[in-house]
Amino acid sequence: MAPRRTTAKPPKNAPPAPVVCSPCDGSGMVAATVRVGRKRRPVGQQDGLCLNCLGTGTGTDPNA
Template sequence: MATSKRPAAKKKCGPCRGTGEISRPVQVGRKRRTVGHQTGMCLKCFGTGQAATT
């Protein structure tokens, strides 16, 4: 009888928690006051949301 193996579950990326996006604070002025957040692609997983294998 053959046994079926499930593919291993891929781990989520740590910094973006699997979403593929990271938000950074936006600062303006001489006092560097925070006025909001800007969303961008996660550079650790390049937007895939999965942890790197190496």
């Protein structure tokens, strides 16, 4: 008799890929406008933590 061949088969149920957060595009940081003065004029932007994903970069699945 010929010896049996054993080959590794890929798993049938692979875990789904993580969903990228849409407001920060996966970076975890968003730009926040800085306003100064009595009339609150914008002077620039600073980085802030994304409140949708809390800095992880992976969003929640809206269909789940």
